[in-house]
Each structure stands twice: as structure tokens, then as C-alpha cells.
Amino acid sequence: MKIVLEHLTKRYPNLNRKIKEDVIAVNDFTFEIPDGQLIGLLGPSGCGKSTTLNMICGLEPPTSGRIWFGDDDVTNLPPENRGVGMVFQSYALYPHLTVRQNICFPLENLKGADRLTRAQMDEMALETARLVQIDELMDRKPSEMSGGQQQRVAIARALVKKPRVLLLDEPLSNLDARLRLQTREEIRRIQRETGITTVFVTHDQEEAMSISDMIVVMEAGVVNQIGKPQKVYDDPVNLFVAKFLGTPPINLFDAEIRGGRLYLGGDCVLQGADSVPDGPVVAGIRPEGFVPDENGPLVCGLMAVEVMGRDTSIVAEHPACGGQIRAIVDTEDIPPEGAQQVRFSLRPAKVHLFDRDTGERIRI
């Protein structure tokens, strides 16, 4: 099922009564979600991700704009008529019901011609439970299960009615790191197996990048960029997106363009920016954009070398960079013990320039 969002906007009256101005939770969101894809909705806390999801779900009516599921305008439909399944951050399992009862709950609501017999319900519940691999735990109560298992029950409950759209609001944030990794793969698998159009909300960029077909990066209610995860990472449209994606984060420098050359402090690190007018810019360099090089143009003070698992990173400092520089390098490139200085050359594709005032990307 293709989902189309047209100029979707949501305003809330300000909770602080003294401020008359409305809170704009989502501002003019336009996007077409192709059928059968998994979309990661990504952004910092309070940027309007849940609000967007609730509007797609039907729990919140949009202030303006339209929502289409395929060719149906669902903007004014209540959630139960949209054919959506939703998984909440806190799972929202009914604590007094067993797993089976929880999964059957949506089915028991069906009326009229759709009404199911008890046997049909149990059959469907079991089938869905098998899909998420909790069919052994059908008679447990939620309190007798681990976080990951509860999560699966929540997914099963959302899937059992065979919805056209699956919505997940930060479904992994209550799990520990390891279980998160495992469960996100699981969600990916289930999504592939069912081919259901899925919107996945998260504020964890790594999570979104790793399982999404496409990611949507939001900031303060506004969509900043939509695209394939790798494309958004490699080609951010502005400073916010560049900073938000990537661990370790992008390294930022106060830089200057003079005669088509990029200067970091006194070091001329790149050439060929002839289309860019002279003046100050912000240069963002990805950690993997640094190559240790004895004759490299960027001269930094060496602070530490950290080897963590398969990654080796060099922590350095430079007058043009406010904080620490973190570079991920090949193991053989580590500077010798006791060195005070490290020099880098840069991979041009990993260097992005941004307007110092607006944060917009300046393309070379």
C-alpha cells in the first residue's frame, strides 16, 4: 500500500497559556511512501515524529493537509477503518491479559461479516505468533516476559489483523543495546516476509540507517531530507542532517574559502572549490575522511589513539575546530608512539561545506 502525505501540518495550542502562538509540531510534510518499503522517520526528541505517525495512524487529526492510502483518502477516517497496526514505544500490552488474549484482542473487535470464530482467532493468533517467534509463550502474561519478548507480542498484535500499514513508534528504545540490534534485524525480517508498508520512528540514526529503505530526517517539525540512507549520509543537504547522521559524528571546522581553496586556520587543505565565492564557511569532515599522511596539509596536535574492536580512531585537535577531532583510520596508519603531531590529507568526497549563517550546503 502506497502512502501519500500531502502538505501535512499539525498545530497544537500552546500548553503554556501565556503564549498565544500555537506549537507547530509538524510543518508542511509532503512525502510519498512507495508500497512495501520500510521508512525510517528520524529526528531529535520533540521534532514531531510521533505526531506524524499519529496522524498517519488516525489518532490525531491533521490541522491541514491530506493523507492517502493508495487511492483512498483516509484523512478523515478513524484509525480502525484505515487498516493500520501500531506498535507503541512502551508496547502498551494489556497487562492483565495473556499473550494469546493480547494478540486476539484486535480480532475480537471485528463485527458483522468480518466476525471470526474462536477457532479462527486462535489460528490467526498462533500464525502471527509464529512469525515473531513467540508461539511458545502464548499463555504468559506480559509481566512474565523479557522486554524483547514483549516487543514481539506488541508487533504480533499490530500484525494480526493483516493491516495495510505498520507503524512503529520508537519500538526499540526500551531494550538494551544487544537486544536492540537483534530486534531491529527481526523487524526487518518480518517486514520483508510480510511485504507490509512500514513507518519506523526513531531518534537513533544508526538504527534508522541500518534497516530502512529510505530515511526521512526531521528537525523541529520540518522535513530536512528524504532519501536512501547511504545517499543522505554521503550527501547531506544541510549542516543539521550532516551533524545528525553518523557515529562518530562529523567533525566541524571554522573554515575559509580564498581563491577556490579551502583553508582550515592557516592550512590549505583542499583545492578546486572554484565555484564557491570567497568568505567564511563551515567545513564538515567525516571521521573516515582523514588519511594520516606525513606530508598531509592538515596539521593537528595528537591527543590519543584509541583502538576499539575493529575501529582505530585518532583523537586530535586543531585551532580551527572547536572540539576534538575524531578520525577513523586504518590500523597500519597509526602514528608512532610518542608523536606530538599528526598530519592528514583529506578525501574530498568526505568534506562538505556549509553556509556559516543558514547551515545550507554549499556544493563544490
Next chain:
Amino acid sequence: MKARGIRPWLYLLPALVFLGIFMVYPLFDVMVYSVEEGYNSASQTYYGIGGYNYAYVLRDPYFLQALKNTFILVIITVPVSTGIALLISLGLHSIDRFKEFFQTVFFLPYVTNTLAVGLVFMILFKKTPYSDGFMNLLITAVGGTAVDFIDGPYWAKMFVMCFYTVWVVLPFKILILTSALASVDENLYKAARVDGTSRMRIFTRITLPMISPMIFYLVITGFIGAFKAYSDEVAIFGTDLNAAGMNTIVGYVYDMLYGDSGGFPSYAAAAALILFAIVLTITCINLLVRKKAVI
């Protein structure tokens, strides 16, 4: 190691001493009184030990009347007050404007003295040579005949009694239930809405089970409270409850001790222990039912 063994008891000692003096000893003492036949408090003597006091109390028509009154009171007021409190709490929970204001309004009677409330009920229900009372005005206005609620037929008095009791216990129950409703996770309702659950089903399958521990709590404390009713009766019908036919078990105990026909601590003790046994039984049944029920 040794100190560790003594220390907790040392901390508990003050509480244990007080509980012992004011709870365990009197309970024990009451048991002793209740089996001492012909006890005379002036000379501190008795004839013998046996079940005579119980037999007397259980045959005393005043006690039987009190027992009947108490049971009617319990059986009517506990479900009615809990039900009304639930309805009001649901209403309070669903409004969003002026919520605090209405909560305060509904809680106010709780901090009002029961005797003051009794006075108001007198004005509402009492028939005097000058007026029939507010309630009778209403009844005659709709074409009924006036009834004397305070000195009249038994059912009228019982009605006032139950009305009064429900009124007095309502605020506390509303307070407990509104906070229980507020503590139900909002996301459960959202999830139910996404699945197209009807409002009735949301109430019976989600809200009720989620607040059921609090309802059980209110039912048990309601039972205990209603079994111990006494002061409310005095507030409406005056101190001579036997004459009014509206005595309760606790009222009977009091009369046996200090009333006009009083001075029989043994009968009082026997009646008190019968009450104790009833409350204990009902509470146990409640707890058993609760174990069987949800959650």
C-alpha cells in the same frame, strides 16, 4: 552477629509496645470478658466460664434488630456507593476543562464533619409541626404523600440511613477511583482505539480490570466501614437508637456498655466478638474472590 539479631527488634519495640497495650491486650481482654458469666464490674467477680453471654446476645431482639440493620446497610450501601463513585469518577476523568474544580467539589464532603452533614439531612428529611422537610415538599409536589423519614416507617428510616451513608463515603471513593483511572497508561487506550475497540469494550476489558485492585480495596474497606457504622446513625436518629429501631451492632455494643440499660461489659464483649467474626469472614471471602479474579 548477635547485635544484628537484636537490633531489628529494638527498632520495632516502641511500635510493638503500643500495639500490645492498645490492640492485642484489649482484644484478649474482650475475649476473656465475653466468656465470663455474670461478670460484675463493681465487685470484679463472676460466676463461671461459658458461652452464656453469646447465647444471650444472639437471642436479644435488640441485637437481632441491630444485626439486621447493619446487614441491610452493608449490602445496600457498599455496592451502591462504589457504583456511583465509579460513575462520577469516569465522568470526572473524561472532562478536561475545570477538572480540578470539580474534583474539589466532589471531595469537599470528605472534610465536612459527619454531624454537620447529619444536620443537613435532618433539614432535608425531618417532619416537624411547622414543615414536612424539603424531601417531602418534593414528594408532595409530584403527587405523593408525605412520609416521616426520621420517626416514620422502617423502610423510610432505612432509606435515609443508606442515603446518608452513601453520601458520606462517596468522596473518598471518588478520590481513590479518579486517581486509579488517571494512573491507567494512556497508551493502552490508544492501542485499543487503533484496533477499533468499542467504548463499552474498552471499559469492560481494559479500564475495569486495570482499576480492579482499587475497586476491591474500596469494597473491602467499605464492608468494614459499614459494619462499624454507628456515629452516622446517632447523627440522624439521636442517641436512643433501640427506640428508633435503627441500632447497629456497634451501637448495641455501646448501649450494653454505657447506655441507659447498660453496664453489661460481658454482653458487649460477646457482641463485639460476633462482629469481629463477621468482618473477618467477609474480608477473607473478599480476598479469596480477588485471588480468583483478574490480575
